Amino acid sequence: MLTGTELSASIDKLFALRKEIANAFIDTFIMLGISTTVAIVIGGLFGVFLFLSSDRQFLQNKTLYGVLGGITNFMRAFPFVILMIAMSPFTKAIVGTGIGPIAASLVLAIAGSFYFARLVEQNLREVPRGIIEATESMGARPFTIIKVLLNEARSGLILSVTILCISLLSYSAAAGMIGGGGLGDLAIRYGYYRYQTEVMIFIVIVLSIMVIAIQATGNWMANRLDKR
C-alpha cells in the first residue's frame, strides 16, 4: 500500500510535470480531433461506395467493389507502427515534417478512414432492403436514397464513430513512438524510460476515463437517435 508521504511525493512529481502533461493533452486532442474528422469524411464516403457497389445495390459493380474492397483490406492489413514509418515521406511532403502531432494525425486519419469504411458498409447493410426499395419506388434520386440510408443507419453509425474514436485514441498513444507527442508519448518517456511509475499510472487512468466518457457519450447519442 501507498503511504501518505509516498502519495504526496507522487503528486508532487506529477505537479512538476504539469506543463508536459498539459501539452500532451493538447497534442492528444489535436490528433484525435483531426484524425476522427478526416476519417469520418473519407471513410464515410468510402464506406457508402463500398456498400452501393456491392451485390444487389444500385451501383452494383463487381470491379468497383473489388477495387474499393482491395484497397480497404490492404490499408487495414498494415500494422499501425509500420504504416507510420511507411507514410513518413508522404507526411513530410504534406506537412513538412514526419514527426509531431500533425504528422501523426495524418497517419491516424488514413488508418482510421479504412477502418471506418468497413464499419459504415456494415451499418448500411443492416438497413432493411425494403426501405431502399420503397424510396426507389417513389422516384427518389440516388443522392436522396443515400441520405435515407444514412438516416436509417444513424444510431449504428454513431456507435461506429465511437469505436473509431476510441481506436484512434489508442493508436495515438502508439504514435508517441515516432515523436507524435500526446499522452501515450508522455507515458513512455516518463513512465517507462525514466521509471516514473506514477506518470504511467496517471496516464493510464486518464486514458481510461477518456475511453469511458467517449463510449458513454456514444451510447447516449445512439439511444436517443434510435427510433426503430
Add this chain to the structure above:
Amino acid sequence: MNDMIVLNDVTKSFLSDRSIKNENGKPHWFTAVEPTSLSIQQGEIFGLMGYSGAGKSTLLRLINMLERPDSGQVIIDGTDLTTLSASELRIARHNIGMIFQQFNLMSNRTVFDNVAFNLTVSGYPNRDIHKRVMDCLEIVDLTDRAGHYPAQLSGGQKQRVGIARAIAPSPKVLLADEPTSALDPATTRSLLTCLRDINEQLGVTIVIVTHEMSVIRRLCDRAALLHQGQLLEVAEVRDGLIQATTPIGKGLVVED
C-alpha cells in the same frame, strides 16, 4: 373507360443460385413471368392472384419498373416506361404509388415525415406539404399519430401510414404488394375498406397482389389468375364471386 396500365408481352427471368447448372453447364435461369399481356382500366381495382412462385409480385414490380422486364412494353397512362431514361422514370414513378407487405416505413422518421418525404421527393411545393400530409393522414384516419414513430404503431396503422405516404403525391396508380398478409383478419377488413374508399374518392387505379381469395372477392373488380409464371385468365368478380373459367383457375379460386 381508358386503359391505365397496359402490359405487352412482358417477360422476366432471374439467374437462380449459381450452383445450379443446366445439363449443358450453363447457369440456370428461372422464368418468373412468361410472356404476359394485360390491360387494366382507369379507376379499376385489379387483383393479381396465385400461389407463391406464381410470379404475381414480379409482375406487379414490372409495373413501376422495380424490376425491368427482359422484353415487352410497360405502358402507364400512355407512356412506355421501358423507353424512359433514369430521370424520366423517376418522374413517371411520382405517378405510381406503392405499398408493401412489410410496410417499409422509414423507422427514424415520424409518421408525418414519412408522408412528407414522398411529397418532397415528388417536388410538391414546400409551403403546401404540411396541409397535404395532414389531409392524407385524415383520409387514413391517423391525424392523431402524426408525431409518432412507426415502432409505436400497430401493423394496421403502419400500413395506413404506407397508404397515406403512397397517395400523397396524388398518383394515378397504386400498387399494393400483399398489403394485408402481415395483418389479422379484422385489421385486413378495415384496410380493404380504406383501399376501397380511396379508389372511390380519388379515382386511383389499384393493382393488388394477394394469395388470399377473400381479399380479391371483397375488393377487386377483376383479377388475373397466375400459375407458374403464366397468366391463366382474367376473371371478373361479380357478387363477391370470382368467375373463373379455366380448369386450373377454377381450382385456384376454390377456398379451402
